[in-house]
Amino acid sequence: MKEKITNNVVKVDxxxxxxxxxxxxxxxxxILEIARKVGISGAxxxxxxxxxxxxxxxVGSKFVIDPKVLGYKTMAFVGVYLDxxxxxxxxxxxxKQIPEVIExxxxxxxxxxxxxxxxxxxxxxxxxxxxxIQAIEGVSRTETFISLxxxxxxxxxx
Numbered sequence: 331m332k333e334k335i336t337n338n339v340v341k342v343d344x345x346x347x348x349x350x351x352x353x354x355x356x357x358x359x360x361i362l363e364i365a366r367k368v369g370i371s372g373a374x375x376x377x378x379x380x381x382x383x384x385x386x387x388x389v390g391s392k393f394v395i396d397p398k399v400l401g402y403k404t405m406a407f408v409g410v411y412l413d414x415x416x417x418x419x420x421x422x423x424x425x426k427q428i429p430e431v432i433e434x435x436x437x438x439x440x441x442x443x444x445x446x447x448x449x450x451x452x453x454x455x456x457x458x459x460x461x462x463i464q465a466i467e468g469v470s471r472t473e474t475f476i477s478l479x480x481x482x483x484x485x486x487x488x
Contacts, residue, residue, distance in 0.1 A: 332403060340387045340445055341405050342488070345370065346378055350388075350488045357391050402448040405477040409441030417468025424466045430458050441473070452476075 342350070345368055352364045366370045382388045397405075412421060419437065425431050425445060433446035445463075449455040456474070464472060 340382075342384045344389070346382065347377060347488050349375060352436070353391075354488065369458070373485070382477075390406070395408045397434055397448050401450050404449040404451055404481065406447050406449065406455055407475045407477065408445045408447060408459070408463065409473040410441070410443040410445060410463065411471045411473075412442035412468050415442065421466050421468050428458065428462045429460075430454075 348368050349364055352359050352367065361375050362372045365375050368375070379388065410421070412418060421443065422434060422436075425434050425443070428447075430447045430449055431445050432448055435444045436442070437444045447455070447458060449458055453475075459472060459474060463469065
């Protein structure tokens with residue numbers, strides 16, 4: 331494998347790309363099946379994966395749960411305005427305690443923080459906003475956008 335790191339960017343060769351694409355489309359795909367397709371041994375696949383993990387390119391694997399099957403049908407994005415920048419660490423620590431908050435981003439622009447939340451329905455969303463998020467010390471106001479449909483869901487192309 332010609333793994334090369336330049337300016338903290340990992341360069342991968344064609345074989346690495348094939349391995350990564352296979353596993354990104356189906357992380358449960360057997361290594362031997364990938365090896366046959368790529369034309370190298372299963373041991374070589376394992377070795378390449380270990381090097382890619384060591385480089386930091388692969389940061390783990392996970393099962394993806396469909397929240398709708400669990401009854402979470404409302405996804406919303408919330409811009410959070412803070413009264414002052416020093417409120418950020420405390421607000422983020424409190425947002426971590428709210429299970430419905432699944433992403434939190436420190437952003438430029440109008441909001442101090444931009445979060446993604448999953449709720450069972452609009453009533454649940456209203457409760458999370460009023461009871462949990464707007465009650466956080468330092469939060470001056472919020473702006474909420476309800477997602478009607480997620481039309482693209484993908485990782486970066488390899």
